[in-house]
Amino acid sequence: MAAGRHSRYRDHEFRDRDADVKPSGRKDYYRDRLRDGGLDKDRDHPYRDLRDKIGVAQRNLKSREVINDSYRPPLSSNFSGGSKSSQKINHLSGKDVDRETGELSSGSGSDDIEAPISKIRENEINIHENGNSSMDSRKRKFSPIIWDRNDGKRLTVANSSSKSSKIENHTLPPPPPRPLGFIPQHCIDSVRPSGSHASPSDADISVDSPPALLASNNQEAKSLDDFEDEPAPAWSISISRWADGNSAVNDGDESLNTVVVPKMKKSTPLSSGSSGQHLHMKVDSPEPGEVIISENSRVDFSKSYSREDEYDDIDAELYRNNHLNIDGVESSTSDQLSDTNSEEEDGRSKTPEPAQPPKRSINMLQGCRSVDEFEKLNKIDEGTYGVVYRAKDKKTGEIVALKKVKMAKEKEGFPLTSLREINILLSFHHPSIVDVKEVVVGNSVDKIFMVMEYMEHDLKALMETMKQPFSQSEVKCLMLQLFSGVKYLHDNWVLHRDLKTSNILLNNRGELKICDFGLSRQYGSPLKPYTPLVVTLWYRAPELLLGAKEYSTAIDMWSLGCIMAELLSKDPLFCGKSERDQLDKMFRTLGTPTESIWPGFAKLPGVKVNFVKQPYNKLREKFPPTSFIGGPTLSEAGFDLLNRLLTYNPDKRITAESALNHPWFQEVPLPKSKEFMPTFPAQHAQDRRQRRIMKSPDPLAEQRKELQQGDLGLSTLFG
Numbered sequence: 057m058a059a060g061r062h063s064r065y066r067d068h069e070f071r072d073r074d075a076d077v078k079p080s081g082r083k084d085y086y087r088d089r090l091r092d093g094g095l096d097k098d099r100d101h102p103y104r105d106l107r108d109k110i111g112v113a114q115r116n117l118k119s120r121e122v123i124n125d126s127y128r129p130p131l132s133s134n135f136s137g138g139s140k141s142s143q144k145i146n147h148l149s150g151k152d153v154d155r156e157t158g159e160l161s162s163g164s165g166s167d168d169i170e171a172p173i174s175k176i177r178e179n180e181i182n183i184h185e186n187g188n189s190s191m192d193s194r195k196r197k198f199s200p201i202i203w204d205r206n207d208g209k210r211l212t213v214a215n216s217s218s219k220s221s222k223i224e225n226h227t228l229p230p231p232p233p234r235p236l237g238f239i240p241q242h243c244i245d246s247v248r249p250s251g252s253h254a255s256p257s258d259a260d261i262s263v264d265s266p267p268a269l270l271a272s273n274n275q276e277a278k279s280l281d282d283f284e285d286e287p288a289p290a291w292s293i294s295i296s297r298w299a300d301g302n303s304a305v306n307d308g309d310e311s312l313n314t315v316v317v318p319k320m321k322k323s324t325p326l327s328s329g330s331s332g333q334h335l336h337m338k339v340d341s342p343e344p345g346e347v348i349i350s351e352n353s354r355v356d357f358s359k360s361y362s363r364e365d366e367y368d369d370i371d372a373e374l375y376r377n378n379h380l381n382i383d384g385v386e387s388s389t390s391d392q393l394s395d396t397n398s399e400e401e402d403g404r405s406k407t408p409e410p411a412q413p414p415k416r417s418i419n420m421l422q423g424c425r426s427v428d429e430f431e432k433l434n435k436i437d438e439g440t441y442g443v444v445y446r447a448k449d450k451k452t453g454e455i456v457a458l459k460k461v462k463m464a465k466e467k468e469g470f471p472l473t474s475l476r477e478i479n480i481l482l483s484f485h486h487p488s489i490v491d492v493k494e495v496v497v498g499n500s501v502d503k504i505f506m507v508m509e510y511m512e513h514d515l516k517a518l519m520e521t522m523k524q525p526f527s528q529s530e531v532k533c534l535m536l537q538l539f540s541g542v543k544y545l546h547d548n549w550v551l552h553r554d555l556k557t558s559n560i561l562l563n564n565r566g567e568l569k570i571c572d573f574g575l576s577r578q579y580g581s582p583l584k585p586y587t588p589l590v591v592t593l594w595y596r597a598p599e600l601l602l603g604a605k606e607y608s609t610a611i612d613m614w615s616l617g618c619i620m621a622e623l624l625s626k627d628p629l630f631c632g633k634s635e636r637d638q639l640d641k642m643f644r645t646l647g648t649p650t651e652s653i654w655p656g657f658a659k660l661p662g663v664k665v666n667f668v669k670q671p672y673n674k675l676r677e678k679f680p681p682t683s684f685i686g687g688p689t690l691s692e693a694g695f696d697l698l699n700r701l702l703t704y705n706p707d708k709r710i711t712a713e714s715a716l717n718h719p720w721f722q723e724v725p726l727p728k729s730k731e732f733m734p735t736f737p738a739q740h741a742q743d744r745r746q747r748r749i750m751k752s753p754d755p756l757a758e759q760r761k762e763l764q765q766g767d768l769g770l771s772t773l774f775g
């Protein structure tokens with residue numbers, strides 16, 4: 057039956073697989089609605105091992121595997137989800153049991169547990185199993201060793217499976233070693249002291265200009281880069297902190313945290329003999345002890361190594377400035393930052409240098425192809441961190457998305473946000489996370505592009521073209537994929553921190569993928585203060601809006617609640633114009649929180665502001681069980697899930713794992729199979745952003761504005 061329906065579907069419904077022909081998506085969409093709850097047991101595995109096609113990425117992937125194998129401790133099987141012991145633990149603990157501290161899971165949520173919902177997922181919905189069989193071997197290639205950052209000792213993993221039906225497991229395991237990104241193994245080998253098992257986070261990279269790059273750049277020099285639609289910044293080394301090239305990078309602290317860009321002018325071809333051209337940067341997501349925020353939120357690696365541990369990153373820097381402002385320190389941010397810098401410089405000159413870990417060098421760009429190997433088709437969008445193009449791989453004809461790392465005003469190094477995004481996306485493999493195939497370079501190393509699988513839509517732009525919102529079964533299909541992707545992120549100690557409908561991509565095979573990891577970061581235990589200025593305003597959790605100093609995976613779950621509501625109604629749930637307005641709108645709908653429903657609420661920095669006092673949760677009015685006026689409706693179970701996502705107390709907010717097992721997904725209408733999701737005309741030729749009607753204030757734009765104003769965004773809430 058299902059197979060028959062499947063093939064009929066294929067006969068009738070054109071899927072825009074090559075992304076170049078426009079199907080009559082609207083017609084398909086409404087016809088598909090009739091198939092709500094239709095199940096398909098005869099599905100293929102859409103997960104395509106794209107990296108196998110891409111030589112560079114494949115090599116790098118292999119490198120990461122080898123790297124991590126070399127770090128793998130005897131405990132590793134406990135993390136794999138495949139060992140008997142871990143199965144036993146999971147069976148004993150049951151599906152509601154909190155995830156074990158430090159457990160690494162493939163993200164399916166059903167690795168080891170036989171539960172009705174996992175059967176549905178495996179046999180009917182076909183969302184997770186696509187990743188499962190392959191995911192076991194393709195999950196993030198991190199070593200499961202947990203490192204204590206302070207002393208570098210290996211930590212054991214507690215089998216604490218405390219049961220709690222009310223408090224959701226947002227407790228944090230210690231972080232894993234940092235991903236090594238696209239670092240070739242031989243480079244690691246060459247710099248790792250023999251027998252050393254130092255945490256990868258200590259590693260440092262030095263980048264030589266790759267032969268492939270050098271060759272291709274000769275060709276590139278002939279013509280202007282196709283993808284240059286903005287004047288490329290002349291990345292003048294002379295104005296860089298690291299202008300001194302080799303001397304700078306070999307100098308004390310700076311050698312550990314420096315990005316040095318080759319001495320190269322825009323159209324100067326690299327010569328194959330340019331062995332002196334190095335790009336030095338930290339291997340990992342540059343978090344601990346290395347970042348000073350500059351005007352453009354870029355990495356200033358040169359100053360950072362000796363920073364205090366608790367203020368060790370761009371987030372912490374922002375947080376510290378917030379904190380100082382809260383305490384009433386009167387100084388403009390720029391003053392503050394320059395003061396901080398000079399203090400550190402002073403400190404460095406007075407205090408004896410601590411022993412530095414051994415320097416590690418790596419050839420980061422080795423093997424990168426040239427962007428000339430792609431034909432630009434059109435610009436898709438221009439965001440805060442980059443311009444995204446639709447392009448065609450000239451060799452394979454494959455349509456891809458190219459995200460160009462924005463460095464327009466970049467004077468001082470590679471943007472932190474992009475570094476994190478590249479690192480995370482290259483090390484993550486999950487059906488619900490956008491796949492970055494490789495990194496390619498333009499005619500100079502200041503033009504770096506991420507090559508991603510092309511997705512026809514983002515949910516924001518898509519919903520703006522839809523006359524009706526998604527049906528409940530479609531929303532279920534989308535939310536299951538979303539929860540699955542977010543569970544994978546959280547299981548791997550990453551907070552996305554910018555989940556919103558424009559960062560959720562959908563292709564015409566019904567596959568949803570999370571993109572834009574520019575604000576994401578690894579988190580660890582104990583929590584450190586991070587900036588509350590993350591997450592686009594409309595999707596920002598109340599604890600962030602109220603200035604909580606520590607936050608966790610629950611912030612992403614709040615965003616998912618806003619997204620679920622938006623998918624059901626087609627309109628953003630809370631469209632605040634400012635932080636205060638956002639809270640106001642939230643409280644008017646969900647009720648003003650109290651200390652009894654959210655212990656600790658009264659102590660949050662923002663609570664002193666007088667907000668509307670509204671004692672009732674009126675969310676049900678927006679999503680009633682039935683509607684005679686055609687508004688969005690939601691069953692009891694659906695409303696329960698939405699309420700659990702939009703729970704004020706972050707400790708009680710539902711986790712991605714629990715959400716995947718929520719009864720809403722088991723009741724009719726059942727989640728629609730991806731195969732039966734509607735298709736929509738791909739509007740390739742249009743810049744999605746220009747089409748957007750409603751935009752939420754962007755967190756990075758906010759941060760910049762507030763940095764310029766020197767009040768770091770607290771003026772609205774903190775006086």
Ligand SMILES: Nc1ncnc2c1ncn2[C@@H]1O[C@H](COP(=O)(O)OP(=O)(O)OP(=O)(O)O)[C@@H](O)[C@H]1O
Binds near residue numbers: 440490511561573
């Ligand atoms: N792989 C992809 N395929 C198709 N479109 C994509 C892809 N990746 C991103 N896009 C489009 O480009 C837009 C911007 O991408 P992205 O969010 O990664 O950039 P950004 O500069 O970080 O944006 P923002 O300012 O919203 O944070 C997305 O909203 C989406 O419409």
